[in-house]
Amino acid sequence: MKHIAIIGNGIAGITAARHIRKLSDYKITVISAESEYFFSRTALMYVYMGHMKFEHTQPYENWFWEKNNIQLKHGFVKEVNTENKRLLFEDGSDLTYDDLIIASGSKPNKFGWPGENLKGVQGLYSKQDLELLEENAPNNEVCKRAVIVGGGLIGIELAEMLRTRNIPVTMLVRDRYFWGSVLPEGEAKLIGNHIKDHHIELKLNTQLKEIVSDENGRASAIITSEGEKIECNLVGLTAGVRPSIDFLNDSGIELGKGVKVNKYLETNIPNVYAIGDCAEQLEPTGFRKPVEAVWYTGRMMGEAVAQTICGNKMAYRPGVWFNSAKFLDIEYQTYGWVWAKPQDYEQQFYWEHPDGKKCIRISFHKENHAILGINTFGIRLSHEKFDKWISEEKSVEFVIENLHKAHFDPEFYKKHYSAIKKSFDNQFQLAN
Amino acid sequence: MNTTVQRNMSLSGEPPAALSAIQKFSVVLGMFGLGVLLLAMFNIDFPNKTTWLAISLSAITLGVVIFSYGAYANKSAGIKNDGVYQKSISSRGLLGWLLGIALTGFYVVLYFYPQYLGLRNEGDNVGVIALFDPLSKFLSGNPASQWFVYGTLYTIAILAFGIKFLWKYRHNRYEVLRTLSVMFFQASFAFIIPEVMARLNNSEAYNIPYYDLKNIWPLNYYNFEQYRVDGFISSGNLGIFLLLFGIVSILVITPILTYFYGKRWYCSWVCGCGGLAETSGDAFRQLSDKSLFAWRVERWVVHSVLVFSVLMTTAVIHSYLSYDADKYLLNKDTFLISVAVFLGLLFAVIWYFKKEEFKKDARYGAIGYLAITLGLIGIHYMSGSSVFIFNPETLRSTYAFLIGSIFSGVIGTGFYPIFGNRVWCRFGCPMAAILGLQQRLFSKFRITTNGGQCISCGNCSTYCEMGIDVRAYAQKGENIIRASCVGCGICSAVCPRGVLKLENGSTKGRINSEAVLLGNDVDLLNLIQENKASHKG
Ligand SMILES: Cc1cc2nc3c(=O)[nH]c(=O)nc-3n(C[C@H](O)[C@H](O)[C@H](O)COP(=O)(O)OP(=O)(O)OC[C@H]3O[C@@H](n4cnc5c(N)ncnc54)[C@H](O)[C@@H]3O)c2cc1C
Ligand code: SF4
Ligand code: SF4
Numbered sequence: 001m002k003h004i005a006i007i008g009n010g011i012a013g014i015t016a017a018r019h020i021r022k023l024s025d026y027k028i029t030v031i032s033a034e035s036e037y038f039f040s041r042t043a044l045m046y047v048y049m050g051h052m053k054f055e056h057t058q059p060y061e062n063w064f065w066e067k068n069n070i071q072l073k074h075g076f077v078k079e080v081n082t083e084n085k086r087l088l089f090e091d092g093s094d095l096t097y098d099d100l101i102i103a104s105g106s107k108p109n110k111f112g113w114p115g116e117n118l119k120g121v122q123g124l125y126s127k128q129d130l131e132l133l134e135e136n137a138p139n140n141e142v143c144k145r146a147v148i149v150g151g152g153l154i155g156i157e158l159a160e161m162l163r164t165r166n167i168p169v170t171m172l173v174r175d176r177y178f179w180g181s182v183l184p185e186g187e188a189k190l191i192g193n194h195i196k197d198h199h200i201e202l203k204l205n206t207q208l209k210e211i212v213s214d215e216n217g218r219a220s221a222i223i224t225s226e227g228e229k230i231e232c233n234l235v236g237l238t239a240g241v242r243p244s245i246d247f248l249n250d251s252g253i254e255l256g257k258g259v260k261v262n263k264y265l266e267t268n269i270p271n272v273y274a275i276g277d278c279a280e281q282l283e284p285t286g287f288r289k290p291v292e293a294v295w296y297t298g299r300m301m302g303e304a305v306a307q308t309i310c311g312n313k314m315a316y317r318p319g320v321w322f323n324s325a326k327f328l329d330i331e332y333q334t335y336g337w338v339w340a341k342p343q344d345y346e347q348q349f350y351w352e353h354p355d356g357k358k359c360i361r362i363s364f365h366k367e368n369h370a371i372l373g374i375n376t377f378g379i380r381l382s383h384e385k386f387d388k389w390i391s392e393e394k395s396v397e398f399v400i401e402n403l404h405k406a407h408f409d410p411e412f413y414k415k416h417y418s419a420i421k422k423s424f425d426n427q428f429q430l431a432n
Numbered sequence: 433m434n435t436t437v438q439r440n441m442s443l444s445g446e447p448p449a450a451l452s453a454i455q456k457f458s459v460v461l462g463m464f465g466l467g468v469l470l471l472a473m474f475n476i477d478f479p480n481k482t483t484w485l486a487i488s489l490s491a492i493t494l495g496v497v498i499f500s501y502g503a504y505a506n507k508s509a510g511i512k513n514d515g516v517y518q519k520s521i522s523s524r525g526l527l528g529w530l531l532g533i534a535l536t537g538f539y540v541v542l543y544f545y546p547q548y549l550g551l552r553n554e555g556d557n558v559g560v561i562a563l564f565d566p567l568s569k570f571l572s573g574n575p576a577s578q579w580f581v582y583g584t585l586y587t588i589a590i591l592a593f594g595i596k597f598l599w600k601y602r603h604n605r606y607e608v609l610r611t612l613s614v615m616f617f618q619a620s621f622a623f624i625i626p627e628v629m630a631r632l633n634n635s636e637a638y639n640i641p642y643y644d645l646k647n648i649w650p651l652n653y654y655n656f657e658q659y660r661v662d663g664f665i666s667s668g669n670l671g672i673f674l675l676l677f678g679i680v681s682i683l684v685i686t687p688i689l690t691y692f693y694g695k696r697w698y699c700s701w702v703c704g705c706g707g708l709a710e711t712s713g714d715a716f717r718q719l720s721d722k723s724l725f726a727w728r729v730e731r732w733v734v735h736s737v738l739v740f741s742v743l744m745t746t747a748v749i750h751s752y753l754s755y756d757a758d759k760y761l762l763n764k765d766t767f768l769i770s771v772a773v774f775l776g777l778l779f780a781v782i783w784y785f786k787k788e789e790f791k792k793d794a795r796y797g798a799i800g801y802l803a804i805t806l807g808l809i810g811i812h813y814m815s816g817s818s819v820f821i822f823n824p825e826t827l828r829s830t831y832a833f834l835i836g837s838i839f840s841g842v843i844g845t846g847f848y849p850i851f852g853n854r855v856w857c858r859f860g861c862p863m864a865a866i867l868g869l870q871q872r873l874f875s876k877f878r879i880t881t882n883g884g885q886c887i888s889c890g891n892c893s894t895y896c897e898m899g900i901d902v903r904a905y906a907q908k909g910e911n912i913i914r915a916s917c918v919g920c921g922i923c924s925a926v927c928p929r930g931v932l933k934l935e936n937g938s939t940k941g942r943i944n945s946e947a948v949l950l951g952n953d954v955d956l957l958n959l960i961q962e963n964k965a966s967h968k969g
Contacts, residue, residue, distance in 0.1 A: 042888070043887075043888075043890055049515070051894070051926075052894050058890075164514040164515065307956065315953070324887075325929075329603075380882070383883025387951075409933075411935075412609055
């Protein structure tokens with residue numbers, strides 16, 4: 001019987017395993033060095049904040065794997081020998097496979113900052129990072145201040161986590177606004193204000209120059225690009241992630257930023273596939289980046305590769321882009337593409353609620369008014385509707401008119417659709 | 433990074449900030465209020481009962497309210513679950529266990545040893561019950577009983593912790609409205625109205641039993657016992673109206689409302705048990721067991737209680753009906769036959785329309801229960817003996833003891849800090865079982881999921897007080913249609929990605945177990961869907 005080995009028990013690897021199991025009775029082994037069972041990485045923050053215990057982040061009960069005949073192997077793959085189809089583990093054991101799926105995920109970026117390997121300097125990606133954080137920042141006596149480098153999604157999560165233990169937090173953000181590489185000014189300012197409301201210090205236009213050590217090799221301060229010195233006991237490095245593929249260096253598998261794959265998620269070596277955060281698409285779909293490090297794309301690549309492996313060759317062809325996040329108390333959803341700096345064919349409509357905690361931005365084509373994307377903050381909208389409207393290229397007027405049909409806020413919530421429509425009509429004087 | 437992975441460390445962190453000064457004060461204040469009651473229980477005779485009762489109850493209420501102010505007032509509106517699993521009280525720590533033991537002890541005394549609270553059959557009450565005499569006399573004209581003391585504390589708990597809940601969820605209008613609703617129903621229907629109704633009984637014309645109008649049979653399993661039915665019948669039009677209302681509630685009002693809104697209209701908008709669970713019990717909702725095993729146990733236990741309650745009630749009513757129908761319009765035989773016909777018809781209708789929805793074990797269970805019930809009725813009817821397998825009185829008192837006292841009180845509420853706040857509602861409540869069956873089979877209510885947005889974080893499952901593994905559905909894109917869901921809306925509130933929405937909509941396509949997650953290529957989604965469909969059944 002064919003043996004499928006999967007390196008990585010994250011959402012990508014596990015989705016592949018589950019779908020292969022549904023389609024076949026191949027032998028499946030899922031390998032991870034991080035945790036015994038699949039857990040939701042996106043929920044790590046809630047464990048530190050005390051909303052959940054670690055076991056609650058595990059989407060399946062422990063008996064699930066045996067019942068579905070999915071073998072789990074705990075261990076770190078040191079080397080992949082594609083000629084003999086053999087995996088070599090750090091503990092000396094090995095495993096042979098027929099098909100290999102690499103789903104090894106990411107690791108936090110480091111940019112060669114002086115002091116980046118000191119004690120008290122860490123990223124937030126793995127379960128081990130969470131344990132380390134519990135050691136580095138158990139309370140505000142051990143950790144009198146934290147500096148977070150990088151204003152992205154993980155950075156703000158880390159800041160929120162630390163604030164629940166009353167640890168003062170300073171965030172260094174390279175852009176002019178919070179997450180300014182992705183968010184247009186309106187949204188970025190709105191979130192920036194909300195961050196300040198939560199007593200998190202935002203230093204915009206600021207980068208890390210170096211991390212200063214104390215006599216024990218622990219971080220004791222950082223120096224910013226402006227030359228300011230900030231005393232701290234924890235430095236959180238959250239300036240993005242990159243594929244975790246060092247163990248593949250001598251495998252003959254073609255690597256770039258990540259593991260290079262064609263649209264069938266195949267690498268240059270037959271029977272070896274790569275999915276999830278670690279994959280780098282040779283031909284990315286539409287505006288998508290070659291490396292997509294989000295939960296959903298890992299899941300979708302897992303769904304696609306399972307088909308291919310089970311004899312139904314299937315390209316990874318994701319639909320309309322979507323994503324979501326939560327900035328402290330403000331939820332964010334996005335569908336399609338809204339650029340921080342509008343493209344030349346693009347026009348944008350922005351509406352903000354007077355309370356400064358809700359806004360939406362709709363991007364549409366200048367000429368034919370076809371909707372291109374939407375950002376929504378503090379208002380839940382239906383994924384299904386926007387998936388449909390964007391792929392059917394509905395006009396922005398249609399979308400504004402029918403926005404209430406995409407309503408997904410809980411019952412009795414105040415609706416803002418007529419205010420949005422009014423504002424749209426005013427801005428574009430299309431109401432004639 | 434990956435080379436350090438073998439290290440193992442416990443992941444339970446420190447609680448966030450300790451109590452603030454204002455919260456410490458509020459705890460002392462609340463404890464003082466409780467202390468007065470405790471002293472009264474140990475027969476310290478307070479000189480001015482009205483004043484001391486007012487002081488005690490205000491201190492308790494203010495204690496809770498000020499505590500909430502300290503906890504939430506200075507924080508921006510949003511989800512407030514920081515430290516839930518790091519605080520002893522809400523994570524089955526020492527404080528949780530102590531509270532559980534104290535509550536359990538209180539219920540044992542309340543149900544079985546009311547004399548220790550100061551109840552006296554002869555002469556004036558003493559102890560803590562005496563402390564409540566002035567209030568009781570003011571409302572109903574009668575001296576207090578242990579049930580009056582309990583009812584008052586219960587109402588105060590719902591009101592005070594209701595305010596806490598309102599503060600905590602002030603950003604969520606669904607939560608705000610339904611909490612105001614349970615607070616209203618408790619204060620009026622459960623507390624004030626029945627006490628005032630008792631005043632009517634001072635006149636000869638009335639002999640109305642204590643009646644909390646929102647308590648519907650089989651939750652108030654005793655509603656059709658002889659003393660009550662006699663009381664209703666002998667109290668003129670009002671009495672007859674109340675009796676009919678009791679019957680119409682379960683046979684007409686309940687099915688209609690549940691059809692339109694799901695069982696939540698009752699369980700988390702009206703019901704007193706639900707009201708207490710949602711307010712005082714809110715801090716413990718995460719402690720419910722989410723395992724598949726617990727779900728199995730739940731289904732067997734709660735439906736067994738339902739069958740037990742139907743049998744018991746039938747036996748009790750049968751026991752006081754006479755062979756002719758002069759007093760109650762029904763005689764023994766017609767009553768039994770109508771019960772049997774009604775159950776048989778109900779079952780036939782469900783079977784005919786909804787056979788597909790039943791899982792295998794549910795199907796066996798349903799057939800089994802129906803057979804037992806009809807069998808018992810049949811045996812009795814054939815033999816014509818007055819013994820309904822057991823003595824109806826034994827059946828009634830066993831039910832009252834096991835279900836009415838031990839399950840709903842001692843375990844149901846006493847164990848809040850151990851098993852979560854809805855143990856009774858989930859495993860024990862026969863009313864919830866009926867509403868649940870209907871919600872699963874004939875209702876417009878469902879929780880929908882938002883396309884492919886779920887990140888499997890688990891907040892929804894963790895905070896589901898009914899132990900529903902909400903995530904298991906959300907991460908497959910399926911609607912959540914579970915008999916036990918009380919529609920508290922908390923899963924939707926805590927979801928950080930806005931995935932869940934409670935809705936009443938068309939019954940077509942409500943159960944969509946072939947659904948797939950949105951996001952991928954359309955052809956692939958169709959394939960996955962076909963594959964999923966072919967694996968069902
Ligand atoms: C704090 C945080 C919050 C996030 N929030 C969101 C969010 O809200 N929305 C969103 O879309 N995305 C979010 N992400 C990103 C998302 O979690 C990732 O994109 C996703 O988990 C990647 O899944 P994966 O299966 O590709 O890899 P991973 O989940 O990283 O799994 C890879 C696994 O492989 C193991 N592994 C790697 N190399 C080896 C080896 N040589 N031998 C053995 N095992 C190995 C790793 O230890 C790891 O367990 C978040 C990420 C983090 C860190
Ligand atoms: S539905 Fe929401 S709360 Fe539940 S697992 Fe998914 S993202 Fe988390
Ligand atoms: S599923 Fe959601 S609404 Fe239903 S009981 Fe659980 S938390 Fe409440």
